[in-house]
Amino acid sequence: MEMAHSKFDVVVIGAGPGGCTFAILAAQAGLRVGLVEKELFPRFRIGESLLPENVPLLKRLGLFETVSNSAQKKPGAVFSNQNTDFSRRISFANAFEAKAPHAFQVDRELFDQQMLDRAIEAGVQVFQPWSAGSVIKEEDRVVGVEIRNGAEKQILSSHVLVDATGRSVYLGKQLGKITRDPVLNQVSTFAYFDRITYLPISEQGDIEIIQTDTAWIWVIPLRPDKISVGAVWTKDQIQNRPADMTEMYESVLAGSAMVQARLAGAKRITPTQTVADFSYDVDPKYGHGWVTVGDAAAFVDPVFSSGVFLTTLSAERAFDLALPFLHSGQSPPIHVWASYERWLKKGLKGFKQYIYGYYTPGFKKVFYSDPPFNFLKRAVASNLAGNVFEPAWWVRCCTAFFWFNIGRENKKIQKMIEEEAT
Ligand SMILES: Cc1cc2nc3c(=O)[nH]c(=O)nc-3n(C[C@H](O)[C@H](O)[C@H](O)COP(=O)(O)OP(=O)(O)OC[C@H]3O[C@@H](n4cnc5c(N)ncnc54)[C@H](O)[C@@H]3O)c2cc1C
Structure with a gap:
């Protein structure tokens, strides 16, 4: 018996926040979109604290009202140190270049269902519970994927296959390499x-x-x-x-x-x-006919709640760069994905500085004390609200001062340790 074969402009694997973001944007742009999800929803996921820079994207996806009506607003973050009994609050409304005065805390069973419902409403064809199997290639180009539901099989072909499978890293495992983070474990x-x-x-x-x-x-x-x-x-x-x-x-x-x-x-x-073992990087993050978004591309650490933010914004960026090609029925050329990867690495680097920093003693000393100037507070709040891709020059100057102080503290502490050892 011949296997069913459906043709789309875009096929997305994984209906978490990354996959739904790409699928909704593509459907809103009038493209034919197939979305493959192996689990039945609602299903549990950890990753509940969003960032303010998610808010404009939720509006673009047509989800702001729905999320606003059901989720807890998150106006800020409090960082407390048990050892010194010190607590410091970061207010998102006070952040430089704030895109929104608050973020949301979301129950992922509900949030992911809301995203999937919105994808269906936008015209996405959902295959659930179907699982993506091997990719179909023509020479070195990915042109489709075989999907399964029990004994049933189908082929979906598309101009781009988007891997949004989260920590399953579906394409990274088949076509790339996963490297565990050298620092975080x-x-x-x-x-x-x-x-x-x-x-x-x-x-x-x-x-x-x-x-x-x-x-x-x-x-x-x-x-x-x-x-x-x-x-x-x-x-x-x-x-x-x-x-x-x-x-x-x-x-x-x-x-x-x-x-x-x-x-x-x-x-x-x-x-x-x-x-x-949830800190890793995937390389490469793209190839001919395929791209990875969200946790399927990389995940660093949950301490500054950057996961869903980087996931959804990576999907948005990949989509925006690919759209002109998809509109004219072409597979986006490799330079489009290279430019996407450069952009994503910038955001990852922005958060890695804070995340790696967080685990150093110098960071704790500086961070768990009142900053001498309000502008430092506002600049750090800006980065932690998600402003890590293109912060203004004055935000960069302020945070450079913050990092200079942390570097100095780390050196002092290192020197003390060395002196004690001799
Ligand atoms: C301990 C911890 C705490 C965290 N806390 C936060 C937080 O507070 N805030 C935050 O923003 N982030 C947090 N995160 C990160 C957050 O969980 C992820 O960044 C986010 O869920 C990634 O979304 P995604 O869409 O990439 O993947 P997922 O949400 O994991 O979705 C992937 C989907 O792909 C499907 N799938 C997988 N393989 C296949 C296949 N072969 N075929 C079909 N479907 C498939 C899965 O069923 C799943 O539904 C945390 C992470 C950890 C580990």
Whole structure:
């Protein structure tokens, strides 16, 4: 029997935020779009705290009202240090070049469903629960993909195959190489609680990141009765403690007075879940007829909530660059994807500076203290709101000063360690 064969302008694999962003934009532009998703929705995903720079894109996708009506507004972020009892709040409304005064905290089961519903409404043909199998090539060009649902198989062909499969890294595994991050090697355990008590400096909806001796902990209010609480350790910290991860999680929460204060009277309402080895880069991120977006291209670390932001903006950028070619029925040439990759690397680099920085003692010293000037606060808030691709020159100057101070502190601490060792 001959296999069914459907032709599209664009085929997207994976209906998370990255895949839906590309699919919705392409359908809105009048292209024929196929979207393949292996799981039935609603399905769980971690990654709930968005950034303000997501807001203009949500508007472009026709999702702002829907998300606004259902999600918790996130006006800022509080960073607390258990050791010094210091808390510092970043207000997004105060950020230089703010694109929006707030972001959202989203329940991913609902948010991803809303995105998929919007894709269907925009005219995307969804294959669910279908799984992408091997790619179909003509010489070195990807021209389609074989998809399966149990024993049933189909072929989808397109001018571009978009890999938005998240940490499954579907095309990266077949056509590229995955490199684990050379610095970060983290493990995270998380669960949900039914109540939050905010710190007096917090505003309702703020995320809080609490640094303890052994881990950092996120507290994300999704609704008044659903609070996401996750702990992140380096692998070394886990190796030294053989207890199981739920025990380890309970013990790190119990050992932090700050976490205990936020969770006063709260009870855990779900089992714990654990993920590990989530920091990696995929190379190459594109080839003839294919491109990767979101976590299928790279993921660094959750500490500054950059995941869904970089995912959705990478999908938007890849789409915008490809559109003129797709409109005229062509596969975008390789230089288009090279330019996309340069742009994405810039954003990744912007966040990597903060993420790698966060795990150094100098960063903690500078970050967990009141900045001497308000402009420093506003510039750092600007970067952390997502302004990492094209910050204005004065934002770059202010953050250069911030990084200079951190570099100086790190050198001082290194010198002290060396002196103590001799
Ligand atoms: C511990 C932790 C905490 C995090 N916290 C945050 C946070 O607070 N804020 C934030 O912004 N980000 C956070 N992230 C990152 C966030 O989870 C991801 O960046 C985001 O979910 C990536 O979206 P995506 O669309 O690329 O992939 P996903 O959301 O994973 O979607 C990929 C989809 O592809 C489908 N798929 C996979 N393989 C196939 C196949 N072969 N065929 C068909 N379909 C397939 C999957 O079923 C899935 O639905 C966190 C990550 C971790 C590890």
